Structures are given as C-alpha cells and as structure tokens.
Amino acid sequence: MSSTTSLETDRKADAPRQGTPLIEVQNLKKYYPIKKGILSKTVGHVKAVDGLNFSIYPGETISLVGESGCGKSTTGQAIVQLDPPTEGKVIFQGRDLSTLSNTELRQLRPQLQIIFQDPYSSLNPRKRVGDLLAEPLLVHKLADKSEVTRKVDDILEIVGLTKHHRNHYPHEFSGGQRQRIGIARALILNPKLIVCDEPVSALDVSIQAQVLNLLKDLQQKFQLTYLFIAHGLGAVKYISDRIAVMYLGKIVELGTTEEIFKNPRHPYTQILLSAYPVPNPHLRNRNRVVVEGDVPNPANPPKGCSFHTRCPLAQSICREKTPDLMGSGHTVACHFPLA
Amino acid sequence: MSSNLLEVEKLQTAFKNDKGEVISVDEVTFNLKPGETIGIVGESGCGKSVTSLSVMRLLGKSGYIKKGSIKLGGNDLAQLPEAHMRHIRGNEISMIFQEPMTSLNPVFTIGNQMMELILLHMKLSKKEAKMYAIEMLKKVGIPRAEEIIHEYPHKLSGGMRQRVMIAMALSCKPKLLIADEPTTALDVTIQAQILELMKKLRQESNTAIMMISHDLGVIAEMADKVLVMYAGQVVEEADVFALFDEPKHPYTKGLMESIPHLEYDSHERLASIPGTVPTLKHMPKGCRFHTRCPFANEKCKNEKPPLLSINQHDEHKVRCWLYEDQHQQILADTQREVHA
Numbered sequence: 001m002s003s004t005t006s007l008e009t010d011r012k013a014d015a016p017r018q019g020t021p022l023i024e025v026q027n028l029k030k031y032y033p034i035k036k037g038i039l040s041k042t043v044g045h046v047k048a049v050d051g052l053n054f055s056i057y058p059g060e061t062i063s064l065v066g067e068s069g070c071g072k073s074t075t076g077q078a079i080v081q082l083d084p085p086t087e088g089k090v091i092f093q094g095r096d097l098s099t100l101s102n103t104e105l106r107q108l109r110p111q112l113q114i115i116f117q118d119p120y121s122s123l124n125p126r127k128r129v130g131d132l133l134a135e136p137l138l139v140h141k142l143a144d145k146s147e148v149t150r151k152v153d154d155i156l157e158i159v160g161l162t163k164h165h166r167n168h169y170p171h172e173f174s175g176g177q178r179q180r181i182g183i184a185r186a187l188i189l190n191p192k193l194i195v196c197d198e199p200v201s202a203l204d205v206s207i208q209a210q211v212l213n214l215l216k217d218l219q220q221k222f223q224l225t226y227l228f229i230a231h232g233l234g235a236v237k238y239i240s241d242r243i244a245v246m247y248l249g250k251i252v253e254l255g256t257t258e259e260i261f262k263n264p265r266h267p268y269t270q271i272l273l274s275a276y277p278v279p280n281p282h283l284r285n286r287n288r289v290v291v292e293g294d295v296p297n298p299a300n301p302p303k304g305c306s307f308h309t310r311c312p313l314a315q316s317i318c319r320e321k322t323p324d325l326m327g328s329g330h331t332v333a334c335h336f337p338l339a
Numbered sequence: 340m341s342s343n344l345l346e347v348e349k350l351q352t353a354f355k356n357d358k359g360e361v362i363s364v365d366e367v368t369f370n371l372k373p374g375e376t377i378g379i380v381g382e383s384g385c386g387k388s389v390t391s392l393s394v395m396r397l398l399g400k401s402g403y404i405k406k407g408s409i410k411l412g413g414n415d416l417a418q419l420p421e422a423h424m425r426h427i428r429g430n431e432i433s434m435i436f437q438e439p440m441t442s443l444n445p446v447f448t449i450g451n452q453m454m455e456l457i458l459l460h461m462k463l464s465k466k467e468a469k470m471y472a473i474e475m476l477k478k479v480g481i482p483r484a485e486e487i488i489h490e491y492p493h494k495l496s497g498g499m500r501q502r503v504m505i506a507m508a509l510s511c512k513p514k515l516l517i518a519d520e521p522t523t524a525l526d527v528t529i530q531a532q533i534l535e536l537m538k539k540l541r542q543e544s545n546t547a548i549m550m551i552s553h554d555l556g557v558i559a560e561m562a563d564k565v566l567v568m569y570a571g572q573v574v575e576e577a578d579v580f581a582l583f584d585e586p587k588h589p590y591t592k593g594l595m596e597s598i599p600h601l602e603y604d605s606h607e608r609l610a611s612i613p614g615t616v617p618t619l620k621h622m623p624k625g626c627r628f629h630t631r632c633p634f635a636n637e638k639c640k641n642e643k644p645p646l647l648s649i650n651q652h653d654e655h656k657v658r659c660w661l662y663e664d665q666h667q668q669i670l671a672d673t674q675r676e677v678h679a
Contacts, residue, residue, distance in 0.1 A: 067526035067527065067528060067529075068526055174615045174616075176615060177615075204382035204383055204553065204616075205382065205553065205555070205594060205597055205598055206382065206593060206594060206597045206611060206612040207382075207611075207615070208597070209597035209598075209599075209609040209610065209611035209612075210611040210613075212599070212609055213608050213609055213611060216608070231526070231527065233527075233601060234598055234599035234600065234601060235599055237599055237601060238599035238609060261601065271528060272527060272528065273601070274531075275527045275528045275530065275531035276527055276556065276601060277530070277531075277534070277554065277556030277557045277559065277560045278556055278559065278560075278601060279555040279556045279558075279559045279583065279595070279598055279600070280559055280583060281559045281560075281562075281579045281580050281583050282580070282583075283559075284559060284560050284561075288531065288535075290528075290531050290532060290535055291528055291532075292532075294496045294498055294499070294529065295496075295526075
C-alpha cells in the first residue's frame with residue numbers, strides 16, 4: 001500500500017497544477033449550422049461544444065472522456081485551431097490564438113500537434129514513411145535538406161521503429177506500427193502540446209499497451225503535455241493526471257484521475273464508470289447503474305441540465321436551470337452532486 | 340448434465356486467393372450446451388469471426404470448410420447441401436453482427452425487414468406476422484414499437500438498431516445465437532443496456548450463445564466458458580472463472596496483463612506483448628506464439644503443441660508445451676482412478 005501512495009505523490013509532484021497554464025480554454029463554443037432548403041437557410045445549430053472552461057498545465061495529461069457526439073474531438077480540434085471555434089478563447093502561452101494572423105498561427109503550429117484515431121486513414125498511402133515524416137520539417141522550415149534524413153532516422157528510432165523503415169509505404173505496417181508513425185510525425189516538430197485523439201481505440205489490446213507505454217515514455221523524455229481524448233476508461237485511467245467528463249458539449253465533471261474514479265460526483269460519471277465492462281467475472285453480478293435511453297440530439301438539447309432526461313436523480317430544478325461547474329479543484333456541474 | 344447442442348470438431352477453414360490457399364482457422368474444437376454461453380476472444384485476424392461464419396456457412400465464394408465437422412442436433416453442417424442449410428439459418432441458428440448501421444437495409448422499413456423473415460420462416464398470416472414483429476420489438480425494449488415498425492433504419496440510433504437486430508435474430512426462436520462483436524460499435528452506456536438485454540433474453544429462452552469479442556470485459560460479463568484464439572488456433576479453453584483467475588497460456592496471460600484495470604491503482608507500466616501477430620502466409624513453425632513468447636524454448640520452435648488437457652474433467656485445455664508434465668500427471672491420475 002505504501003508503495004502506491006509514494007507513487008501517487010510522485011505523480012503529483014511531476015505535474016504541478018500551479019504556475020501559468022500552457023493552454024487556457026475560455027468559454028469555448030463550436031456550433032455547426034444546420035442548413036435547409038434551396039437557399040441553404042440556417043435553421044438551427046448543432047451545439048457540438050457549448051461553453052468549455054479549463055486549463056492545461058505544462059507536463060500534465062488531461063483527458064476528455066464521454067460518449068460519441070459529446071464534443072470531445074471537436075474540442076481537441078478547436079484547441080489546435082484545425083477547426084477554429086465559433087466563440088471563446090484558446091490562450092496558448094499568453095497569446096489568444098483567435099486573434100493571430102495566419103502567418104503568426106503557422107509559426108505557432110509546430111508547438112501544437114495532433115495524433116489521430118485511425119492510423120489507416122491518417123497516413124498518405126502513396127508516400128514513403130521517410131517523406132511523410134520529412135514533410136512537416138520542410139513545411140515549417142525547421143531543418144534543411146542535409147539534416148532531414150538524420151532527424152527522420154532519429155525519430156523513427158525514438159518511437160521504436162528502425163531507420164530501414166524510412167523507405168517503406170504505410171500499407172506495409174501493422175496498425176500499431178502505423179500509430180507509431182503518426183506519433184513520430186507529431187513529435188518531429190518538437191511540440192509543447194500533443195492532442196491525442198483516440199490514439200489507441202483502433203488497436204488490438206496487446207498493441208494498445210505498447211502504444212500507451214510509448215506515449216508515457218515520450219512524455220517524460222520530452223516534457224510533453226497531452227490532451228488525451230478517449231472513450232476507453234482503462235486507457236484513460238492509466239495515462240491521465242486529470243479527467244474532464246463531457247456530456248452533450250459540456251464538461252459535467254473535472255478532477256484528478258483519483259478523484260474521478262474513487263469519488264465520482266456527477267451521476268453521469270458514476271453511470272459511465274459502472275457501465276464499463278470489468279474484465280473480472282467475479283464482479284459480473286455487481287450492482288450496476290444502467291441508464292435508460294439514448295443521448296439526446298445535440299441540435300435540440302434538453303432545457304436545464306442536459307443529462308436530466310436520463311438521470312435517475314433528476315428533480316424539477318434540473319429541468320429548468322442549467323447547473324454550472326462548481327467547486328475548487330474537483331468541480332462538478334450538478335444541482336445534486338453525489339457526496 | 341444435458342447433452343451438447345453444438346459440437347465443433349477439428350474445424351479447418353480455408354480461403355482461396357489467386358496465389359493459392361490460406362488456412363484461416365485450424366483445429367478448432369468446442370462444444371456448447373443449450374443455454375450456455377461461450378465467449379471467443381482474440382485479436383483481429385485471429386479467426387474468431389471466421390469460426391462463427393463457418394458455423395453459419397457464410398464463407399462467401401472463396402471460403403470453404405476444409406476439414407472437420409460441425410454437428411448441430413444430428414446434422415453435420417459442414418456437409419449439408421445449401422438448400423438445407425438455408426432452412427437452418429434463421430430457424431435454428433441466427434446471428435447478430437457488429438455494425439448495426441450496415442446490417443439493416445436502408446431502403447426498407449423496420450417492419451418490412453422483420454416481417455420478411457417471420458413470413459419466410461414461420462407459418463403466420465401477414466397480420467399475425469406484424470403483431471408478432473411488434474411483440475418482439477417490445478420484448479427488446481423498443482419504446483413506441485407500433486410506430487417504430489413503420490420507420491426506416493436511419494431514424495434509429497445505434498443502440499436501437501442493435502435492438503432491432505436482436506429482435507430479428509430471436510424472432511424464430513433459434514437454439515443458437517451467434518453474436519459477433521455485438522456491442523463494439525456502441526457507446527459504453529448503450530453497451531451496458533444491450534448486454535443486460537442479452538442476459539435477460541438468454542434466461543427467458545434458454546438460447547445458447549456464441550459471443551465473439553476482442554473485449555475481455557464483455558467476455559467476463561457474459562460467458563460461461565471461453566475460447567482464447569491466436570493466429571487461427573484455440574490456445575486456451577476454460578471455464579470463465581478459471582480463465583480469469585488462473586490464465587495458463589503465455590498469450591492469455593499477456594493479454595490479461597496488458598489491459599489497464601479500473602479497480603486497482605496501477606501507475607506502473609502496462610505489460611505488453613512484444614511484436615505483432617504473424618500473418619497467415621508466414622505462420623511460424625512449431626508453436627505459433629513462440630516468436631512473441633517469453634518462455635519459448637527449442638521444442639516450441641520446432642514442434643506444434645497439441646491442445647493439452649490440464650484438469651481432471653477435461654475443462655481446462657491449453658495449447659502449450661509448458662504444461663506437458665501437468666498433462667501427463669492428469670492422464671496418470673485418471674488412469675489410476677479408472678483402475679481403482
């Protein structure tokens with residue numbers, strides 16, 4: 001027991017959540033218009049992300065979890081300005097990314113990188129791995145031609161491939177190896193923040209562990225900060241320092257990994273944890289909280305707390321008033337949080 | 340002890356391609372009793388889906404059962420003519436697929452698709468068939484079944500579509516239900532709903548289930564016994580409790596250790612199995628796992644291990660040379676018992 005406690009404290013010391021955040025997200029919103037008719041009139045909006053506030057501190061891993069359509073990937077893409085937000089600010093090292101010109105933004109881009117979910121569709125099948133990895137360096141003019149080959153060889157080595165892989169095409173690699181190439185491509189620019197958008201969801205169990213271990217090692221080696229997006233709670237628990245649980249475009253609970261798993265305060269977090277199938281047959285008859293129904297349509301979210309339609313504890317105030325994220329440190333958006 | 344519903348014996352399934360033939364599933368043997376659930380677990384490409392498709396005889400033009408038998412209630416499905424097989428599909432065995440989005444026909448209504456199979460397999464009038472379809476939809480927990488039956492699949496969410504698939508699969512009261520990754524495409528809260536539903540229906544109808552999944556969590560929730568497959572072969576077969584408490588095969592152990600657990604704190608590194616699954620064309624000689632196995636020795640490199648029984652009642656079997664002594668011991672013990 002004592003060994004785990006010391007590990008816990010080590011981890012906290014590793015990722016101090018004080019000082020200046022690397023990224024500050026303020027009231028981030030991303031609405032997609034719904035168009036109808038021959039004139040493509042906008043008849044409404046899908047509120048994919050609806051008012052997020054959180055900070056990411058240097059060296060930490062913060063995870064966004066939630067079911068499909070809750071806005072976790074949209075958040076990741078909005079932060080790296082792949083899909084600029086409709087409203088709100090993303091402040092990176094004191095600079096508001098939305099006010100920057102394209103040239104200024106391009107200069108910052110190497111520091112904000114992203115790894116995608118599907119290693120099969122995110123690598124150009126007609127390019128050799130060496131060219132795939134050299135491209136970001138050449139685009140951002142971070143290395144001249146003589147250095148490129150050496151840098152590519154180095155990075156291949158770092159992610160657990162060899163320099164001979166430089167001349168291969170993506171189809172010659174397995175899923176796990178392709179994800180390593182995806183990681184190498186992000187890493188070669190020496191970024192500060194990497195958004196990992198479901199990096200292991202498409203991989204087999206035994207390969208997932210390899211990639212998660214690699215991500216963790218690289219974080220230590222290069223002092224990386226991760227925004228980790230996933231729906232598999234096992235991986236999230238393994239890699240995160242803090243977790244934000246999202247539901248219908250909003251954060252419903254935010255806390256350290258330990259707080260979220262040991263003491264979930266939002267009913268949705270509790271339901272999500274208990275729905276996760278546990279690989280232990282002795283626990284199969286545990287008391288699970290199973291919710292009825294589906295996630296509501298984000299184009300027409302329910303009034304009040306967006307979870308009230310499925311919440312076992314909902315009362316009349318939940319149907320009328322939207323709860324704000326409250327508390328310090330471990331925050332929760334619920335009128336009746338669990339103790 | 341009731342008799343077996345399904346007996347698969349030394350099944351070998353192969354696919355033809357322009358370069359010859361590849362053996363996708365080799366020497367798969369298992370039995371299934373009425374009401375029992377067998378979980379088949381393994382990584383992509385290990386042959387778990389091909390095993391289930393072989394039982395259904397849905398192998399397409401290029402696939403065929405090369406060796407072995409699949410006995411279901413006196414019939415050997417490996418030998419039956421296609422016309423007879425068509426009668427068995429739907430009536431005695433039915434199947435739920437992974438992608439509820441693509442396995443329903445988008446241009447027909449839910450009712451239309453359900454009634455097609457009810458009319459084909461059961462002697463009911465059109466009106467009765469519709470009533471029965473509504474009853475089945477209600478049984479799988481679909482609200483407003485009378486209205487939903489007139490809707491097209493795109494109007495339903497993923498969870499609802501999978502419920503429709505289950506309703507269709509169960510409408511002819513099959514003895515065996517094959518569920519190939521039935522919840523993989525669904526969100527966790529919806530997955531929990533579908534698993535609960537399958538448990539409830541299993542209890543009511545005493546249907547035997549072949550549950551295929553790569554998720555050990557799902558297998559632990561559902562299965563009575565488990566087959567672990569690797570590179571086209573069964574490497575371990577055991578009761579679900581025995582398998583999770585005391586995995587024997589190095590591959591099973593590796594698989595169990597590489598899943599991050601929710602119950603206890605583990606900030607140490609995850610164990611992982613080095614390397615990748617061999618391709619069907621370049622299958623290693625000897626034990627197929629030896630290239631990735633931490634315990635491999637000379638024998639493993641050269642000789643194929645058989646599936647060795649390592650407990651008295653033939654319930655726990657493992658395809659690994661490490662357990663040869665234990666197997667011999669069990670054999671000796673059983674013989675001594677027989678003599679006594």
